[in-house]
Each structure stands twice: as structure tokens, then as C-alpha cells.
Amino acid sequence: MNARIGVADTTFARVDMAKFAIDVLKRYHGNIEIIRYTVPGIKDLPVAVKKLLEEKGCDIAMVLGMPGPNPLDKQSAQVASSGLVTVQLMTNKHVIEVFVHEDEAKSDNELYKIAKDRAEKHAQNLLKLLFKPEELTRDAGMGKRQGFPDAGPIRL
Amino acid sequence: MNARIGVADTTFARVDMAKFAIDVLKRYHGNIEIIRYTVPGIKDLPVAVKKLLEEKGCDIAMVLGMPGPNPLDKQSAQVASSGLVTVQLMTNKHVIEVFVHEDEAKSDNELYKIAKDRAEKHAQNLLKLLFKPEELTRDAGMGKRQGFPDAGPIRL
Amino acid sequence: MNARIGVADTTFARVDMAKFAIDVLKRYHGNIEIIRYTVPGIKDLPVAVKKLLEEKGCDIAMVLGMPGPNPLDKQSAQVASSGLVTVQLMTNKHVIEVFVHEDEAKSDNELYKIAKDRAEKHAQNLLKLLFKPEELTRDAGMGKRQGFPDAGPIRL
Amino acid sequence: MNARIGVADTTFARVDMAKFAIDVLKRYHGNIEIIRYTVPGIKDLPVAVKKLLEEKGCDIAMVLGMPGPNPLDKQSAQVASSGLVTVQLMTNKHVIEVFVHEDEAKSDNELYKIAKDRAEKHAQNLLKLLFKPEELTRDAGMGKRQGFPDAGPIRL
């Protein structure tokens, strides 16, 4: 039950989401080592996380970022997301992307809450991927959400 | 007539589509082994399915997901789809994508039916790719659809 | 003057375009072998054609598909096209993409004609790439079209 | 001062742009060899130019194409451009993209002039990349344009 977990985040984000994620990871009763890596913006995340996985020996990673509300920000998020998928395919390791778009919320207060909730729930998802994958399968198709309440499953 | 089939799905989806697919696969009268892998969201699917194909020795796979209705969800679906194509090119194995977009239906009821039909028909497509490719060639250009009734061929 | 040519198409398309292409290829007075591979949809084409080029030893290939009229269909076409470019760069072999978008025509009748013309002309292009590249250079900048009449060159 | 230069173009384009480029390249007083390769459309250019660089031993290349005015044409241009960047990263060689979009001009006459000017200026850029990189650095941030008059630098 040992694992080295990479956590990459940005100075661009307006909420220290990595802190929320790390708090969850640390509460796990296992032998976990966390390595944190902060970069300027989301497009710097793919290589940062690749270095965590390859050079620092992390088994899995999560990245946290907060793209802005403009079309160019959406384009940057797409470039970053594509790069993160490529990193996973190059390493055969999971990288959980925790992006909170500034226009998902109507106020700073709400944005903060979304960011906290999403970071925490995805930290739990990361632990399940590592240690309890059967819990994810139990929740397959259950409309789970991060940052918002679960949508829940459709029942006929 | 042996095959190991990977089935990857998400906790985000609101319908347990993998169950429908697996039911079809199990009805096949051959020596089939199914390995299921559930991840949080569709962007986690590419590496999940690559692990199924490479680390678990699957010969083919299908992935099932349910992207939301917003522009960001469409962008996520594009990132995921591109990654799934890359996985196939890295492994020379087929991965059938079964994505049902929430805005394809006007009600939960309809969405459920689309999801069930698409998952089942693509499970049949997977079996044809594996065991009866000549049946697909017989249907070439016939306007086959999954999730909806067939459009049918254009006849002059 | 020997060549093995791969032809990949889909059951989704509403016209059997591969038949038109193969008819042209067969009329060529050379030692040509054609291998056909039908898959469900356009996103299944990249790996199908890669298998034709790598596992079946094809020297060149063409793919034929008919994306639907909705934004999601355009997105699927982009994912498929990008994958087809990647296949070519991985194999150093040409893959001619013959996509006919349903919204290119105002009627089924017109769609059928576009599909037939485009498939036939691109089959001729494939033969030129293989056997008579100088004919393509002779037509450089001549506004050639497939599916529609040639636009022709701009003359001052 | 020897160099082998690849020039790839299309039959789709309505102007023989390669001719303009080759005229400029030939006026260079060095030992230059030019290899031309014509394909049907812009999405055929990435593998064409990769073959020029790898199989024909070209040191550098330029590609010339003329995407149409519709959204699908823009999508094709993006797929082609992405492929061209990938070719460069796979070979560590420059490929100068000379694309002229049909909707950049209001008349055939204007389109022709843009195409000629852009092809010629980028042929000069190619020669600078090969033989006089310091001339490019001298022009850094100077608002250079191809196909249109230079925008020029912003001066406070």
C-alpha cells in the first residue's frame, strides 16, 4: 500500500486547490508520499506532470488549474488537456485533471467552493484508482460529479 | 474463437451503459473473457483502455461515456476521442467509442433508451470486428445507426 | 507495377462509396490487389487503415466515410482526419481521405452523386500517386475538385 | 552552401504557387537542388513532405496550399497544419507552410496577388533559415507579413 503521488498546480489559479487535494491525500491511512510541483500556467502542466511521473517516480498524479473565462482560455485548456492525455499514454499512468473554469461560477465565493469540492473529490478518486478500483466500478453510471452535487443515475 | 475484451466506463455517466454492453457480449457463444475498468470521467478513459490493451492483454475494447451538454463538455469529448484514436494507433487494436451526449435527448427517459441501444449495438459491432468482419462489409454504406433507428442507404 | 491497395469504409455511410472507388481501381491495367475493411464509423477508420498498411502490407490506402450534419459529427470528422494524418506519418504511406458530409447536398439524390464522383476521382488520384505522380504535378494549382466540378485555375 | 529543398503543393489550389516559390529559390546563387511533389489536397501534404525530408533527403521544405472558404475547409487546414508541425518535430527540420485561404481576398485577382507575394516571401524566408538566420533575427518583432504589406513594428 505504498504510493508516490504527484500534485502539479499553477500560480495562475486564484485558489490554492492543491492544498485541498493534499489534505485529503494525507488523511489516507497508507504509506503515501506526495511530491508537489508548481508552474506558472496550465500549459506548463503536461511536462511538469511528465517529469513527476518519470523523473520523480510518481505512480499517479493530479493536476489542478483554473482557466479564465475567455475563448482564448478555453483554447489553452484544450491544449493543456490534450497534452495531459498524451502524458498518460506515454507513461501508462493516470493523471487526474482538476480544472475549474472561472465562468463556472457567478461569484468568487461560489468559485472557491467549486474548486474546493472538485479538488477534494478528485483526490478521493485518485485514491480509489490506486487502492480501491472496485469502488469506482460500484459507482459506474451513477452520475457522480465533482464541484457540484451528483447528478445521480437515470432511473426508468 | 478466444478473445479478451476490455470494457471501460465512468462514474460520471448517468446510465450504467457497460452493463448493457456486457450483457450482449456474454450472450456470444464463444470463449470470451471480459475485463471491466471504471474511471471518474471520459478524459480518464484513454489511459484506462491502453492499460486494458497492454497490461491486461485485451484484444479489443470498448469505452462508454456520457458527456454533458455544455461547450466545455464537447471539448472534453473531443480531447477524449482524440486520445482514444491515439491509443488505437499505438496498439493496432480497435477501441469502439460509445459516447452518448446528454443533449442528444429531450428527456431522461429518451437518454436512457439511446444509451442502451447504442451500447448494445456497438457491443454487437465489436463482436463482428473480432469474429465476423464480413458482416460489416455486407453492411457497408447501409446507413447503420446506434442509439437511433438506421438511416438506411440512399437509393436512386 | 504491382501494388496492394487498402480500402476502408463504414456501415454508417448511406452510400456504398467503396464500390465506386474499387470499380475505378479495378479498371487500371496493372497488377493490383485490393483489400477492403469495413468498420462501424469514421473514428474506427484510423486504426483500420493502419492495420491495412502494416499488417496486410498495403502500399497505400483510401478511406471513405460520410459524416453527419451536426456539430458533433464535424468534431468526429476532425478527430478521424487527425488520426488519418497521424497514420500516414507513422507509416510514410499515403491515405486518401474521401469524406462526404451529409450537409454538402440539399437532397439524397445530390448527396449520392457527390459521393460517387468524389470516390471515383480520388481513386484516380490514388492511382496517380502510385504510378503517375507527374500527372499530379501537371495539374498543380489547377483548382481540381472531387464531388463537384473543378473550380479551375485563376488566370489574370 | 549546398541544400536540397522540398516543395510540396496541391492540385486543389487555384494558383500555381509552387512556381513562384521555385523561381525565387532558383535565383539564389548557391548549389540548390529542388524536389517537387504534388498531391491532391492539403491533408495529403504532411506525409508528402515527410517523404521529401526522409526518403528524398531534403534539408528543409515548404508546402503550398489554398484552403477553401467554408468552415469544413478551415477544419481541414487545421488538421493539415497540425500534421505539418508534427512532421517537423519528427524530423527536426523546418517546413514552411504557405497557405492562402480563399476568403482572404475579395476577388480572384486579389487572391492571385496574395498567393504570389506569400509564396515568394516565404521562399526568401526559407533561404534565410538555411543560409542567413541572422537576417531573421535582425527582423525580429518587425511586423513582417507575407501576402500583404508589412504591419511594421509598434514604436512608442
Place this chain on the structure above:
Amino acid sequence: MNARIGVADTTFARVDMAKFAIDVLKRYHGNIEIIRYTVPGIKDLPVAVKKLLEEKGCDIAMVLGMPGPNPLDKQSAQVASSGLVTVQLMTNKHVIEVFVHEDEAKSDNELYKIAKDRAEKHAQNLLKLLFKPEELTRDAGMGKRQGFPDAGPIRL
């Protein structure tokens, strides 16, 4: 505390942003070597920076460009950005992208100021990535901006 830093820029840009960046890099009290490489446009940057990292032995790089205001320019920027992410994943080295879009400002004067500020601040970020990564982690989630004043962190 030795480092070789690549700086790639374009003749298309209307401001000599590389100069601002290099001025910051040179003020650093360490043994730094800077190698500059100028290309015509932003889509030439990915291979330029890959050559700096691989052939010139740079440890890290920054690229500076100024995409135009039109949709095609945005598309070019996306192609370039994706290529820059790929370069980083191929080399496991950071490449800081400094793109200033012409429509970020309402006047030439403002555009110049954004370009200068962004180039300088990202040069500082590059130095932190190389020599003082702990300073970036200290600023994680602090809403740092380049080209504009910091947005600052959200505080509840």
C-alpha cells in the same frame, strides 16, 4: 547554477519581445548562456525550440509570438501551442509560451505594454523554474498574471 536558455521568436510579431525577456535573463547573477533563434511565424516555433533544446543543448526555453486578431490567427496559435506542448513532452524540458494576441489590447500603445510586461514576467518565471521552484509553490493559487496586473487569490 549554470544554464543554457533558448529564446525563440518571430519576425511576424510587432514588438521585439525577446529583447525584454533577454534583458531580464541577463540581470540574473548566475552563469547563464542565452541562444536566440528567430523564425518567420508562430507555427515555425515548435521545431525551432526543439532544435534549441536538442541540438544546441538548451536546458529550458521560452518562445515569444504575437498572433493576429482573426479566427485563422487563433487557429494558428492553437496549432503552435499544441506543438509546443509536444516538444516539451518529447524532451522533458519546459518551454514557456509567451503569446500576446493583438486583440488583447485596444491600442498599439497598450499592446506594447502588455507584450513587455508578459515577456519580462515570464522570463522571471523561467528563472524560478530553473533555480527557485519553491518560489512558484509559494505563489500557488495566488492569481498571478503576466501582461496584466495580478488577479490575486480569492479570499473568503
